[in-house]
Every structure is written in C-alpha cells, then in structure tokens.
Amino acid sequence: MRNTAPMLFALLAVCQSVLAKPVEVIIGGYQFPPYVIETAEGINGVVPEITAALNKISDRYQFSFAPTSIENRYQAFARHRFDIILFENPSWGWEQFDKAIVKLKVADGEVFVGHMPEAAKPGYFDDLSEKSLLLVRGYHYEFNGFETREAELRQRYRLELVPDNRAALEGLLLNRADIAPISISFLGWYLHQHPQKAATLKISNRWDQHYRHVALLHPQSPISASDLEALMHTLETNGMLETILKRYQLNLAR
Numbered sequence: 001m002r003n004t005a006p007m008l009f010a011l012l013a014v015c016q017s018v019l020a021k022p023v024e025v026i027i028g029g030y031q032f033p034p035y036v037i038e039t040a041e042g043i044n045g046v047v048p049e050i051t052a053a054l055n056k057i058s059d060r061y062q063f064s065f066a067p068t069s070i071e072n073r074y075q076a077f078a079r080h081r082f083d084i085i086l087f088e089n090p091s092w093g094w095e096q097f098d099k100a101i102v103k104l105k106v107a108d109g110e111v112f113v114g115h116m117p118e119a120a121k122p123g124y125f126d127d128l129s130e131k132s133l134l135l136v137r138g139y140h141y142e143f144n145g146f147e148t149r150e151a152e153l154r155q156r157y158r159l160e161l162v163p164d165n166r167a168a169l170e171g172l173l174l175n176r177a178d179i180a181p182i183s184i185s186f187l188g189w190y191l192h193q194h195p196q197k198a199a200t201l202k203i204s205n206r207w208d209q210h211y212r213h214v215a216l217l218h219p220q221s222p223i224s225a226s227d228l229e230a231l232m233h234t235l236e237t238n239g240m241l242e243t244i245l246k247r248y249q250l251n252l253a254r
Contacts, residue, residue, distance in 0.1 A: 022062035028082030034248035070138035083221035110208040119202035131178035142209040188249040
C-alpha cells in the first residue's frame with residue numbers, strides 16, 4: 001500500500017499557506033504636509049499612498065495607517081501603537097529609543113523664508129535674534145540646537161509657535177512675523193497649489209538643515225528592517241514610489 005502521508009502533509013502545508021492571513025503592520029504618521037495631509041475630507045499624502053502601494057506588492061503583510069501627532073508620536077511609539085513611522089530623522093528626539101532604521105531615498109530640509117519686499121534687503125536673514133519668528137511646535141530646528149521646549153525658545157527668540165508648516169507659511173503671508181523656516185517639500189507643494197503667492201515671498205539662500213529621511217521601526221515590529229527595505233526597493237524599481245512623490249512635487253534622491 002502506498003504511503004500517502006508525505007502527500008497529505010504537503011497538501012496540508014499548501015492549504016495552510018493559502019489560508020494564512022497577512023501579518024498586520026501599522027504605519028504611524030502625523031500632520032506633516034505633503035507626507036501626511038489631514039483635511040475635513042480625510043487623510044491623504046505621501047505616507048497614505050505609500051501604505052496603499054505596499055499592500056499592492058506584498059502578500060505577506062497588510063499595511064494600515066494610524067494617525068498620531070507631532071508631540072505624541074514618541075509616547076505612541078514607546079507604547080507600540082504603531083510599528084513604523086516614515087519620513088523621520090533619528091536626531092528629532094529619537095536618540096533614546098530602541099529602534100531599527102531604514103534609509104529612504106527622499107531628501108528634504110528647512111529653508112528660511114521672509115515676506116517681500118522687506119526680506120529682499122541684504123543681510124535680512126543673517127541675525128535671527130533680531131527678527132520675529134514663526135516656528136512649528138515640536139519641530140527640531142538645527143539653528144536652535146534642536147530645542148523644542150517653549151520656555152527655552154522664548155528666552156532666545158521672539159517667536160510664535162504654530163501647529164504646522166501651513167500655519168507658519170500662511171502666518172508669514174499675513175505679516176504675523178518676519179521669518180519662518182519652512183520645509184522645502186512643503187514649500188514646493190504649497191506653491192504648486194498657490195503659484196500667485198510666490199511673488200510675495202522671499203526664499204533665502206540660508207538653510208536651517210538638510211537631511212535624508214528614514215523609516216523608524218519599533219523593536220517588536222512584525223516586519224524586519226530588511227523586509228521593509230526590500231519592499232521599498234521594489235516600489236522604487238517598479239516606478240510606483242517616484243510616481244507618488246512626483247504627485248507632491250518631490251523627487252527621489254539618487
């Protein structure tokens with residue numbers, strides 16, 4: 001009599017593989033246009049689109065997006081409320097956290113912006129201590145040593161803290177301050193939507209910082225850094241990542 005046990009075990013393994021549910025992976029993100037854009041209609045932007053694109057190329061993992069905030073993202077990460085956060089930088093308050101890092105081929109940075117015609121004067125951006133500033137609450141700027149505590153900041157500068165880059169730029173347009181450091185990614189995305197406002201702004205040659213974004217993975221993340229890196233590489237080679245970025249006036253960093 002034929003021994004059918006090996007065939008049965010093989011068939012069972014195939015069935016288990018077919019029936020196995022994808023592993024859930026949660027991607028966190030906070031209001032950070034154009035990466036995460038929160039509107040009355042919902043949340044969109046680069047991160048939600050990458051989340052959807054990852055689901056199209058992966059059978060093993062099921063990715064979903066979970067919103068957090070600038071200030072609460074550290075506590076949410078520590079409590080493992082999400083597995084991954086994209087478009088971060090290890091210097092932005094993450095030094096004490098155990099994490100894995102995956103480099104992303106997206107470069108960004110903050111440039112100092114003023115209001116015309118005053119900001120066109122020579123040396124206008126040289127001494128920030130003499131100007132009023134609009135800063136995003138919770139952002140880590142290099143010019144102030146990555147300090148985020150409001151009391152410390154107010155001892156050094158005349159400033160107003162706002163919730164995001166949009167509030168900073170639109171406050172500048174309303175002459176609520178002299179200067180605001182604005183991320184070049186947001187600036188390009190915003191001016192693409194509102195080209196008529198470009199003439200009222202002076203984009204200086206002084207940058208606060210340049211950086212390459214990374215993804216941060218929680219130590220108990222169900223997806224490894226190598227697997228995420230491989231999936232992001234697939235999005236790059238099949239053109240999906242570049243297509244997403246170009247929709248938001250961003251480019252791949254080669």
